[in-house]
Amino acid sequence: MAQIILIIVSAMFINNFVVVQFLGICPFLGVSKDMKSAFGMGIAVTFVMTIACLITFPIFGLLKTYQIEYLEIIVFIFIIASLVQMIEMVLKKFSPTLYNAMGIYLPLITTNCAVLGVCELVIDEEILSILQIETMNLGYAVLYGLFAGLGFTLAIVIMSGLREKVNRLPINKHLKGFPIAMITACFIAMAFYVFALI
Amino acid sequence: MNNLLLDPIDIKTVLIVVLIVAVISVIFSLLIVLVSKLCAVKEDEKANAVKEKLAGANCGGCGFAGCADFAKALSEGKADVSMCGPTPNENKAEIANILGVPFSATEQAYAVVHCAGGINSKNKYDYIGNESCLSQALYMGGKKQCPNGCMGNGTCERVCPYNAIKVIDGVAYANKALCEACGLCVKNCPKKLVELIPKSSKVYVACSTYCKGKESMDNCKVGCIGCGLCAKNCPEGAITMVNNLPVIDYSKCSGCKTCAKKCPRKCIKEI
Numbered sequence: 001m002a003q004i005i006l007i008i009v010s011a012m013f014i015n016n017f018v019v020v021q022f023l024g025i026c027p028f029l030g031v032s033k034d035m036k037s038a039f040g041m042g043i044a045v046t047f048v049m050t051i052a053c054l055i056t057f058p059i060f061g062l063l064k065t066y067q068i069e070y071l072e073i074i075v076f077i078f079i080i081a082s083l084v085q086m087i088e089m090v091l092k093k094f095s096p097t098l099y100n101a102m103g104i105y106l107p108l109i110t111t112n113c114a115v116l117g118v119c120e121l122v123i124d125e126e127i128l129s130i131l132q133i134e135t136m137n138l139g140y141a142v143l144y145g146l147f148a149g150l151g152f153t154l155a156i157v158i159m160s161g162l163r164e165k166v167n168r169l170p171i172n173k174h175l176k177g178f179p180i181a182m183i184t185a186c187f188i189a190m191a192f193y194v195f196a197l198i
Numbered sequence: 199m200n201n202l203l204l205d206p207i208d209i210k211t212v213l214i215v216v217l218i219v220a221v222i223s224v225i226f227s228l229l230i231v232l233v234s235k236l237c238a239v240k241e242d243e244k245a246n247a248v249k250e251k252l253a254g255a256n257c258g259g260c261g262f263a264g265c266a267d268f269a270k271a272l273s274e275g276k277a278d279v280s281m282c283g284p285t286p287n288e289n290k291a292e293i294a295n296i297l298g299v300p301f302s303a304t305e306q307a308y309a310v311v312h313c314a315g316g317i318n319s320k321n322k323y324d325y326i327g328n329e330s331c332l333s334q335a336l337y338m339g340g341k342k343q344c345p346n347g348c349m350g351n352g353t354c355e356r357v358c359p360y361n362a363i364k365v366i367d368g369v370a371y372a373n374k375a376l377c378e379a380c381g382l383c384v385k386n387c388p389k390k391l392v393e394l395i396p397k398s399s400k401v402y403v404a405c406s407t408y409c410k411g412k413e414s415m416d417n418c419k420v421g422c423i424g425c426g427l428c429a430k431n432c433p434e435g436a437i438t439m440v441n442n443l444p445v446i447d448y449s450k451c452s453g454c455k456t457c458a459k460k461c462p463r464k465c466i467k468e469i
Binding site for chain 1: 211214215218219222223226227229230233234236237238239
């Protein structure tokens with residue numbers, strides 16, 4: 001139980017994907033102009049991250065038995081890309097509402113580094129000491145993927161909320177738009193850094 | 199893993215690598231094919247039928263991302279056929295028929311530029327900078343002394359998907375034969391000089407200035423001085439003076455061209 005809580009807190013806050021590990025910065029800055037689309041993007045990323053962990057973790061086991069772990073990046077990229085394609089088609093068929101909500105963001109996720117990042121991270125040996133567990137198993141990997149995605153959602157929603165507010169402020173003309181967004185991102189990152197200090 | 203490059207290449211390892219990657223790719227490609235067959239969604243037939251009838255110009259004048267997007271919005275009842283300029287009336291009637299909505303024919307329109315200034319009007323300063331009317335308008339409202347003069351930087355020329363509007367001698371002119379009334383130039387002109395008028399109209403006012411007579415004379419050789427001769431002489435009473443400018447009501451205009459003959463500044467033009 002303690003381990004599960006540790007995984008959740010670690011994935012969401014301490015090692016937050018966007019503001020601590022700097023993965024998935026492009027959607028973080030690109031799709032955070034309004035809260036609604038930011039939330040849609042976040043949910044879509046969470047969904048893909050969880051499923052990607054679920055598929056890539058066993059495949060890595062397969063690669064490991066033949067001692068060809070060096071192929072991981074090629075195989076993972078290729079699995080994630082085809083996975084996103086399939087998820088898109090399945091959603092279109094069975095849940096048009098969900099498809100409309102995150103349809104346009106799904107193809108963007110194909111090349112999102114946060115998704116590949118989480119797949120690489122759960123097979124990394126360093127994570128064992130971070131999470132204080134003996135061996136990684138599929139359950140932990142999926143849990144880590146899910147909460148890493150939720151951490152991404154948290155960060156991007158906070159960012160979009162702040163950006164919406166900041167846009168209404170009388171800021172210096174030269175700082176308007178993207179520059180002030182970078183400064184906002186800096187403050188969010190600093191706020192999250194506090195978790196690592198505790 | 200680093201040793202692999204130093205070791206002599208083991209053909210067995212290579213074979214295993216190729217085999218595993220091939221097997222994974224074949225499995226995933228088969229899965230994609232299977233899923234796409236299982237989850238094939240019928241595209242909206244109504245939207246497709248509507249798209250067939252649209253002009254297919256993809257000009258974006260309706261405010262949607264293209265004809266396909268517009269057709270989708272139409273079939274969902276979120277848009278109106280009259281928002282499209284380029285589609286001819288017969289096709290619009292058919293689209294309304296497919297959608298089951300009433301349709302009233304609107305006359306084909308085309309764009310005119312309400313300015314004939316250009317080299318005939320005086321400049322406040324020489325503009326050297328970004329070739330965009332919007333940028334120029336930021337500097338004291340553009341280089342023309344007349345507050346409503348065409349600056350001739352050609353934003354309308356660049357946005358027009360039909361090459362129907364051209365800047366000649368510093369002022370934009372619209373070509374009646376090429377114009378499809380998408381309305382992009384109307385939206386993009388910072389001075390609001392372009393307007394869509396019915397294709398059958400015979401005259402238009404080639405000036406937009408609301409300056410009084412003397413000021414207008416000072417600014418431009420062909421500017422309207424607001425004398426009102428056109429309004430007084432129009433046999434149909436189709437012209438009214440608003441803010442020192444004649445406004446033609448095309449539903450009353452008979453096309454006699456009296457106004458064009460009477461205008462002392464020649465700023466009502468025959469088409």
